[in-house]
Amino acid sequence: MGSLTKIARWIDYRLPVFSFIDHELRAYPTPRNLNYWWNFGSLAGITLVIMILSGIFLAMHYEPNVATAFDSVEYIMRSVNYGWFMRYLHANGATMFFIIVYIHMLRGLYYGSYKSPREVLWILGVVIFLLMMATAFMGYVLPWGQMSYWGATVITNLFSVFPFGEDIVQWLWGGFSVDNPTLNRFFALHYLLPFLIVGVVVLHLVALHQHGSSNPLGIERKEPRDSIPFHPYYTVKDLFGLGVFALVWAYFIFFNPNFFGEPDNYIPANPLVTPPHIVPEWYFLPYYAILRSIPNKLVGVLCMFSSIGVLFFLPWLDTSKVRSATFRPIYKWVFWSFVFDCFVLGFVGAHSPDFIHVTLGGISNQFLGQITTLYYFAFFLILLPILGKFEKTRPLPTSLSEPVLRKGKDRRAAVRILIFTFLMLSPVSATEPTAPLPHEVWSFQGPTGTFDRTDLQHGFQIYKQVCSACHSLKHIRFIDLAALGYTPAEIKALASEYKMPSINDDGEPAERPALPNDIIPGPYKNEKAARASNNGALPPDLSLITKARVGGPDYVYALLTGYQSVPPKDVQIPEGMHYNPYFPGGQIAMIPPLSDGLETYSDGSKPSVNQMAKDVVTFLSWVAEPELETRKKMGYKVLIYFIVFTVLMYIVKRRVWKNV
Amino acid sequence: MTEETVKEKTEPTRRDFLYLTASAIGAVGTAYFAWPFLDSMNPASDILAQSSIDVDLAPIPAGTAITVVWRGKPIFVRHRTPEEITAAQQVPLSELMDPEPDKERVKKGHDQWLVVIGICTHLGCIPTGNKPTQTRGKYGGWECPCHGSLYDTSGRVRRGPAPANLAVPPYAFVTATSIRIGTSEAAHG
Numbered sequence: 001m002g003s004l005t006k007i008a009r010w011i012d013y014r015l016p017v018f019s020f021i022d023h024e025l026r027a028y029p030t031p032r033n034l035n036y037w038w039n040f041g042s043l044a045g046i047t048l049v050i051m052i053l054s055g056i057f058l059a060m061h062y063e064p065n066v067a068t069a070f071d072s073v074e075y076i077m078r079s080v081n082y083g084w085f086m087r088y089l090h091a092n093g094a095t096m097f098f099i100i101v102y103i104h105m106l107r108g109l110y111y112g113s114y115k116s117p118r119e120v121l122w123i124l125g126v127v128i129f130l131l132m133m134a135t136a137f138m139g140y141v142l143p144w145g146q147m148s149y150w151g152a153t154v155i156t157n158l159f160s161v162f163p164f165g166e167d168i169v170q171w172l173w174g175g176f177s178v179d180n181p182t183l184n185r186f187f188a189l190h191y192l193l194p195f196l197i198v199g200v201v202v203l204h205l206v207a208l209h210q211h212g213s214s215n216p217l218g219i220e221r222k223e224p225r226d227s228i229p230f231h232p233y234y235t236v237k238d239l240f241g242l243g244v245f246a247l248v249w250a251y252f253i254f255f256n257p258n259f260f261g262e263p264d265n266y267i268p269a270n271p272l273v274t275p276p277h278i279v280p281e282w283y284f285l286p287y288y289a290i291l292r293s294i295p296n297k298l299v300g301v302l303c304m305f306s307s308i309g310v311l312f313f314l315p316w317l318d319t320s321k322v323r324s325a326t327f328r329p330i331y332k333w334v335f336w337s338f339v340f341d342c343f344v345l346g347f348v349g350a351h352s353p354d355f356i357h358v359t360l361g362g363i364s365n366q367f368l369g370q371i372t373t374l375y376y377f378a379f380f381l382i383l384l385p386i387l388g389k390f391e392k393t394r395p396l397p398t399s400l401s402e403p404v405l406r407k408g409k410d411r412r413a414a415v416r417i418l419i420f421t422f423l424m425l426s427p428v429s430a431t432e433p434t435a436p437l438p439h440e441v442w443s444f445q446g447p448t449g450t451f452d453r454t455d456l457q458h459g460f461q462i463y464k465q466v467c468s469a470c471h472s473l474k475h476i477r478f479i480d481l482a483a484l485g486y487t488p489a490e491i492k493a494l495a496s497e498y499k500m501p502s503i504n505d506d507g508e509p510a511e512r513p514a515l516p517n518d519i520i521p522g523p524y525k526n527e528k529a530a531r532a533s534n535n536g537a538l539p540p541d542l543s544l545i546t547k548a549r550v551g552g553p554d555y556v557y558a559l560l561t562g563y564q565s566v567p568p569k570d571v572q573i574p575e576g577m578h579y580n581p582y583f584p585g586g587q588i589a590m591i592p593p594l595s596d597g598l599e600t601y602s603d604g605s606k607p608s609v610n611q612m613a614k615d616v617v618t619f620l621s622w623v624a625e626p627e628l629e630t631r632k633k634m635g636y637k638v639l640i641y642f643i644v645f646t647v648l649m650y651i652v653k654r655r656v657w658k659n660v
Numbered sequence: 661m662t663e664e665t666v667k668e669k670t671e672p673t674r675r676d677f678l679y680l681t682a683s684a685i686g687a688v689g690t691a692y693f694a695w696p697f698l699d700s701m702n703p704a705s706d707i708l709a710q711s712s713i714d715v716d717l718a719p720i721p722a723g724t725a726i727t728v729v730w731r732g733k734p735i736f737v738r739h740r741t742p743e744e745i746t747a748a749q750q751v752p753l754s755e756l757m758d759p760e761p762d763k764e765r766v767k768k769g770h771d772q773w774l775v776v777i778g779i780c781t782h783l784g785c786i787p788t789g790n791k792p793t794q795t796r797g798k799y800g801g802w803e804c805p806c807h808g809s810l811y812d813t814s815g816r817v818r819r820g821p822a823p824a825n826l827a828v829p830p831y832a833f834v835t836a837t838s839i840r841i842g843t844s845e846a847a848h849g
Contacts, residue, residue: 057697061704079704082696239686479709517709641689648682655675 024209029227030234031215032660033400035413037111038213039241040104042234045201046242047097052194054090055139062142064187066180069144070268074475074543077627084627085634088257089249094136095260096249098283099421101129109314110335112323113214119315121207124200126311131197133308136281138190144183145265146275152178152186154278158291161301177271218323219396226400228660236653243646248421250642254635255447258547266548266624267540276584277352285349286342290376292353293369303373310380317380319388327394331387338379343423345372435562435581437554440614444621445553450629451622453485458601459619460484462612466593467542470534472522475543476623479516483626484619491516535576537589546617546624553617558582560613563592712842714834717773725790727778730841734778734786735829736802737839740813744800745771748814755818758825762814765828775839776815776826780804787811787826802826 012018061080063072076083105125108114114122141152156178159168174181212221221227252259260282264275280288287304294300310317325332348369355365443452460481463473478495482488496513498521504510514521522541524530531538540548549555559582567579567586577587594609601607607615622628715728715737725738740748748762766774780787787802787809788794797803797810799818804810809822816825831841 053697057700060701075704075706079706081699081702081704083700083704085696086700477706477709517706641685641692645685645689648678648685652678652682655678 025235026229026231028209028230029212029221030230031213031221031400032226032228032233033215033217034213034234035216036237036241036417037103037107037216037413039238040100040107041208042238043241043245044097044100044104047093047100048194048197048201051090051093051097052198054086054093055191055194058086058090059187059191062187064142064184066144066183066269069142069183071475073143078475078480084631085253088253088631090139092249092252092257092260094139094281095252095283096245097132098136100245101132102283103417103420105129106339109338110325111214111216112218112318112320112325114315115318115323116315117211118207118214121204122315123312124204124207126308128197128200128204129311130308131193131200133284135190135193135197136283138186138193140281141183141186142190143265144269146267146269146273147262147265147278149178149269149271150274150278151280152182156182158301158304161298179271214323215400216324216326217397217400218327219400221400223399223401232656233660236649236656240646240649240653243642243649246642247639247646250635250638254631254638257631263548263550263552266544279350282346282350285347286345286376287349289345289349289369290373293348293366293373303377307376310377314380314384318384320384320391320393321388322393322396327396328387328391329394330391334379334383334387338375341372341375341379344368345376348372435558437551437558437582439554440557440617442553442618442621444618444628447632447635449632451618455615455618456484456622457486458607458612459615459617459622461601462594462599462616463542463619465599466612467616468520468523470523470530470539470590471542472524472539473520473543473623474522474541476520477517478514478520480626483622488516535589539590542620542623544624546621548624553621555582556620557613557617559588560594560616561610712840714838714840716838718837722772723792725774727790728841730829735841736774736776736778736790736815736826738774738776738790738813738815740772740774744813747800748812748816751812757817757820758823760814760816760825765814765816765825767831767833770833773839774813774815775828775831775841777829778802778826780806780809780822781817781824781826782807782809782820782822 008018058076061072061076061083063069073087076087078084080086108122108125137151137155141148156169156172159165159172162168170176172182173179174185212227215221262279264277267275279285287307290307291300291304294303320328320331322328325335348365351365353364353366353369357363357365357368360368443449443455478491481491481494486494492515495516495518498514498518499511500514500518500521502510502512524533527538546552546556551558559580562582563578563580565579567573571579571586573579573587577589578591579586580588594612596609597606599607599612625631711731713728713730715726715735717737717739720726720737720739722739723741723744725736727734727736729735745762753759753761763771765776778786782804783806785804785806787804789796789802789811795803795805797819799810799812801811801813801815801818804822807821808819809817810819811822811826812818814825815828817823829841830843831839832843834840
């Protein structure tokens with residue numbers, strides 16, 4: 001016996017950690033017939049750990065203050081080493097976590113996993129889900145963009161329907177509106193709640209290991225050969241599942257990081273302007289749809305809370321003695337129609353209440369929401385209790401080890417999970433801009449796109465000569481321009497053209513030449529000065545413009561090239577405004593900024609308006625996503641790694657399971 | 661640990677190789693996954709960019725020093741008078757607590773410029789003496805207000821409790837009247 005084993009024994013005799021691990025993770029007897037739907041519990045656990053880990057490191061750089069929160073997130077994205085990776089991992093992680101947990105819950109619903117003796121296991125799961133929703137909501141507030149702010153306002157106002165509602169809401173806010181105290185406490189709670197989740201997860205696992213996992217047949221294990229040890233059988237199966245999951249997650253992090261986000265959240269919070277299309281994150285859309293479908297405020301809020309509250313009573317609402325839907329011919333259909341109903345609710349939530357569904361015979365979105373809400377509750381409160389009494393179930397097998405039932409189940413489950421995941425990714429809102437945008441071809445788009453350095457330098461020239469007269473770039477330092485191909489000497493010379501405010505030795509305000517590490521100074525001292533010079537309009541900062549508008553680069557390009565000097569007959573353009581069909585409302589204060597012959601490039605060419613617009617949009621896209629090239633490059637390495645990992649784990653799994 | 665250890669009867673097989681490969685791939689992946697998080701705690705790009713600064717020497721009158729901030733630390737840039745240079749050069753090394761000739765503490769041909777990190781080597785206070793009107797102690801350099809350490813006109817410690825001379829940061833002359841602190845290479849431009 002080695003000395004390590006001796007030490008381990010000595011510790012284990014006093015603190016039985018090793019026996020515990022051996023008993024609960026290795027030898028733990030698990031039903032032999034679990035299919036791929038049973039992968040999602042461990043995936044949820046792994047996701048929780050990754051979320052906490054990335055969250056802790058993000059918190060080292062984030063500043064929970066209304067004055068600096070938005071900028072600190074941009075600082076993470078641009079200056080912190082791998083900051084963009086940590087943030088995209090964390091933000092997309094929330095989406096991944098909900099996909100995993102929704103599948104995990106629906107699996108329980110389909111196979112009746114919540115039935116005796118696993119009622120408490122299920123209830124603990126619902127508690128975890130509630131804590132997750134609170135955590136996700138407060139996390140979404142932290143970047144302090146427009147959606148953060150208005151999401152926080154709307155959700156906290158939900159509590160105003162209760163008795164003493166106004167007082168409750170003020171208590172939640174710590175003021176008379178969502179403001180700095182709100183942001184501070186949300187940050188504190190966003191950091192705390194995940195650890196509470198860990199605590200409840202431990203209880204969830206204790207309850208799970210008391211009676212062991214349920215299984216696709218829904219009958220209890222009777223003989224020893226019904227069980228296999230958790231390790232290596234399920235560890236390797238879970239690792240294979242992890243590989244597939246990581247591929248999906250990594251795709252979004254590296255190649256489509258803002259797919260689930262709203263462009264409006266790249267606009268700093270403004271307490272005086274609500275964005276025109278305010279929608280919650282996709283995972284809240286069904287509840288949001290229930291809230292909106294009911295025309296009475298109190299009833300709507302109560303229904304929304306009940307839609308989750310009803311889950312606590314599920315073990316008693318479902319009266320069927322048979323657990324698995326496999327043997328419940330009618331419930332099976334009721335279940336899938338419930339899943340479909342949830343997707344439709346999500347779809348309803350993503351569209352405005354006035355939206356008319358032409359394909360559905362012209363019914364309004366509100367009406368569709370009401371039908372689906374009705375079905376949602378009917379499923380739990382009417383169908384589940386009644387079905388258990390009247391449904392004629394199919395005969396149950398006598399043993400888990402009856403081989404006939406096992407064949408092919410596993411692979412079918414895997415295929416269904418894939419289809420299901422993609423369905424869940426679909427209900428992302430598509431808001432139509434004012435006029436349909438023409439689509440340009442951009443060098444930096446697509447999975448392999450990169451920025452053309454010449455276009456970037458030309459674009460910077462246009463920015464400097466034209467845009468910067470009214471717009472700022474407050475997240476870009478001169479030194480960042482090195483990425484455009486400028487030398488340190490050129491950057492230093494460029495910086496010295498600008499003046500920075502400073503204080504001289506006598507304490508008087510003075511000016512000094514800008515240094516390479518300074519932010520490129522904007523044209524105005526403050527917002528009032530900017531408005532005064534622009535007919536009351538505020539030229540937006542351009543650091544994030546291609547991320548902060550629906551349509552991104554296409555929108556900015558269309559705006560720059562889409563001015564029409566003669567507006568249509570039915571449009572009245574007031575003095576000082578200009579007609580541009582791509583700008584919401586059609587009236588824009590910005591004068592047409594580009595004209596032919598305005599600039600000469602260093603190669604002597606005279607670019608056309610379209611060429612200038614294209615170059616400057618390329619430059620602004622780089623400004624918004626300077627990490628883009630690094631991100632894609634790293635993405636390929638990560639994808640290749642996880643493909644190898646997944647294939648290997650699949651082969652190992654096949655080997656390990658050969659004789660089961 | 662379990663009582664029974666299951667021993668493979670056979671020699672290393674293709675299966676063992678497969679398991680080892682899978683474990684190795686997993687371990688390497690985990691290590692790579694940890695790196696972005698650890699690296700995120702290193703200085704960010706804007707902080708690294710501050711790691712060198714340029715100082716214009718022209719406005720510093722002889723006999724005084726200015727304080728500039730480099731990497732969050734005070735740097736004393738002192739324009740020494742001829743008398744101060746002579747005093748620094750002529751003191752015998754045997755009289756010094758931390759013997760170091762003056763010529764190794766300044767750049768060749770720039771004897772009038774002394775650049776030191778302005779942090780007392782005892783416990784981190786900032787010594788006084790940049791302006792002629794401030795207390796400089798009897799060696800004419802700096803005096804630490806916390807525990808009374810004295811430094812001479814070469815920034816060398818002459819009376820404790822400080823154990824070592826004021827440190828000289830890496831720097832180089834860009835032109836005759838400007839230096840770049842943070843790099844010891846002769847700068848180009």
